[in-house]
Structure formats: structure tokens, C-alpha cells
Amino acid sequence: MITSIRIYLLGTGGSWPTPFRGTAGVAIRLDDEAILFDCGEYTQVRLMKSTLSLMKIKKIFITHFHGDHFLGLPGLIQTMSLFGRKDPLEIYGPVGADVIVTSALSLGYYDLSFEIRVRELGNEGKLDFGEYEVSYKRSNHVIPSLSYSIKEKDNYRFDENKIMQKKIPKKLLERIRREGYIEINGEIIKIQDLSSSIRYGRKISYSGDTRKDLSLVDLFKDSTVLIHEATGESSLADKINQYGHSTGRDAAEIAKLSNVKKLILIHFSPRYNDITPIINEAREVFPETYDSQDLQEIEVPL
Ligand SMILES: [Zn+2]
Numbered sequence: 469m470i471t472s473i474r475i476y477l478l479g480t481g482g483s484w485p486t487p488f489r490g491t492a493g494v495a496i497r498l499d500d501e502a503i504l505f506d507c508g509e510y511t512q513v514r515l516m517k518s519t520l521s522l523m524k525i526k527k528i529f530i531t532h533f534h535g536d537h538f539l540g541l542p543g544l545i546q547t548m549s550l551f552g553r554k555d556p557l558e559i560y561g562p563v564g565a566d567v568i569v570t571s572a573l574s575l576g577y578y579d580l581s582f583e584i585r586v587r588e589l590g591n592e593g594k595l596d597f598g599e600y601e602v603s604y605k606r607s608n609h610v611i612p613s614l615s616y617s618i619k620e621k622d623n624y625r626f627d628e629n630k631i632m633q634k635k636i637p638k639k640l641l642e643r644i645r646r647e648g649y650i651e652i653n654g655e656i657i658k659i660q661d662l663s664s665s666i667r668y669g670r671k672i673s674y675s676g677d678t679r680k681d682l683s684l685v686d687l688f689k690d691s692t693v694l695i696h697e698a699t700g701e702s703s704l705a706d707k708i709n710q711y712g713h714s715t716g717r718d719a720a721e722i723a724k725l726s727n728v729k730k731l732i733l734i735h736f737s738p739r740y741n742d743i744t745p746i747i748n749e750a751r752e753v754f755p756e757t758y759d760s761q762d763l764q765e766i767e768v769p770l
């Protein structure tokens with residue numbers, strides 16, 4: 469069971485890094501393990517300034533291969549090697565990930581001290597990592613691109629009476645918790661049949677770059693926190709949409725349809741010194757909208 473989930477907004481800008489905002493990078497720490505969504509320039513420096521050790525990162529999910537979402541990868545990996553990392557690192561991304569990541573990692577001379585496993589993902593699916601799962605779906609951008617969602621598994625509280633009634637041996641309970649059901653003498657017994665209450669798992673979704681697209685509502689549905697790109701304001705919507713991006717209002721409409729609890733906007737165009745107009749427009753549609761700064765950390769309560 470996961471106790472603590474913490475979000476680290478490492479890079480909140482889009483397109484190119486400025487002195488004020490790095491490009492895309494969001495880490496999620498689940499107790500002692502961290503996963504990273506995107507790895508734009510600055511990501512490793514931001515990690516060093518945050519309270520999260522870059523050595524805790526076990527998995528990296530890249531949304532797409534525009535520079536502002538992955539150019540920090542070779543630097544981060546080479547630093548991990550210099551720090552003597554031994555734990556393997558898994559890197560996931562859309563079609564093309566294998567070739568692009570492999571060539572990014574072949575830059576320059578260095579000794580890779582750990583194993584890297586790259587996996588290309590299709591247009592839609594779900595990966596089970598035991599206590600949590602990561603779902604992904606093709607987003608609506610100008611090149612192959614994915615949106616992601618990480619969900620802690622729902623936690624059922626076993627009911628002693630129901631377990632006794634069904635005569636379930638205690639040693640099988642861990643397996644039932646893991647697999648969600650068990651078959652005994654041809655009868656399927658679901659974890660719900662043995663439980664008295666449920667704590668729904670927290671869910672954090674990350675859009676990457678995308679136009680407003682209703683097909684993503686399913687992926688983002690009921691998120692505790694949705695981190696969505698908001699490249700600019702509605703007066704520039706035509707241009708923003710043409711380049712495969714969303715306005716703050718677009719993001720807010722998706723958040724509302726997805727019934728999320730909280731919307732955090734990121735990936736602001738470097739043209740904005742002040743993002744207040746983007747946030748205000750979004751809040752008119754979805755009041756629980758928040759702006760973001762690099763190095764902001766957010767604890768996701770139970
Ligand atoms: Zn971008």
C-alpha cells in the first residue's frame with residue numbers, strides 16, 4: 469500500500485527554456501520510488517534543487533520527441549552514471565522511442581554504469597506495476613504523442629466475518645489483494661466479496677502536448693490531479709491549436725468533463741512573462757485551476 473504521493477513540478481515552460489522556466493519535467497514520488505514524466509532541459513538541475521534525489525527515479529515516461537520534452541535525457545543519464553547508479557532504468561515512449569532514446573544515449577564518451585530498458589508504447593494501453601498502474605493514450609499533437617495517467621490501486625479492507633464465511637485460508641489473502649480475485653473449487657471470489665470498505669486510489673494525469681481532445685476524457689476521468697498543458701490564452705487559440713496545443717480554457721474544459729479534483733496548468737509559451745490571463749480564463753470554466761512554478765512540490769493527500 470502506498471502511503472505518500474508527492475508531485476514535483478520540475479519544468480513548467482514550453483518550447484525552450486528561459487531563465488524563469490525549464491522545459492517539461494514532472495516527477496511523481498510514490499513512497500520511495502519516483503517516476504518522471506518527460507525530461508526537458510533543466511530537469512536534472514531542478515531535481516538537484518528539489519527534495520527528490522534523482523537516483524530515486526526508476527521509470528521515465530516521455531510523451532513525445534519534441535526537444536522540450538526529452539533533451540534533458542542524455543545529461544540526466546550521464547549524471548546518474550557519474551553518481552555510480554546500479555539500478556536499472558526503464559524508459560517508455562511513443563513509437564520511435566527506441567531509435568531516438570538509443571541515439572540520445574550514444575552521445576559523447578562516458579561509461580554507462582547501469583542497464584537501460586527502452587519500451588515503445590502503442591496508441592492506448594495500461595501497464596501494471598503492482599501497487600500502481602500507468603495508463604496511456606495517444607494525444608492530439610502534431611507528431612506521435614502520448615498522455616499518461618498514474619493510478620494507485622484501490623485499497624480494500626478485508627472483513628474477517630466474510631473471510632470466515634467463505635472459508636478463505638489467510639495465506640491466500642495477499643494473492644487476492646494482488647490479483648483482485650481467486651478461484652476456489654470453480655467459484656470465482658472477488659476481493660469486493662471479502663471486503664467491508666474501500667479506499668479509492670489517488671490518480672495523477674499528465675497531458676503532455678495536445679490539442680483539446682474529448683477522447684482523453686476517459687484517461688483523465690476522476691483524477692485527483694490533472695497536470696495539463698496550457699500554451700497560451702484564447703485570443704491566440706487558432707495559432708495554438710494549429711501547432712497542436714491547448715489554451716488554458718481548453719484544458720479547463722477537459723478538466724471539467726473529466727471530473728478531476730484539481731487542475732494544474734503548465735507548458736506556458738515563453739512569450740508570457742505573466743501567465744495570469746491564462747489562469748483566469750481557465751478558472752472561469754473550472755474554478756479549481758492552479759498555476760505552476762518550477763520547483764513547486766505538491767503532496768497528494770489520502
Ligand atoms: Zn512541448
Ligand SMILES: [Zn+2]
Pocket residue numbers: 532534609677
Ligand atoms: Zn510538442
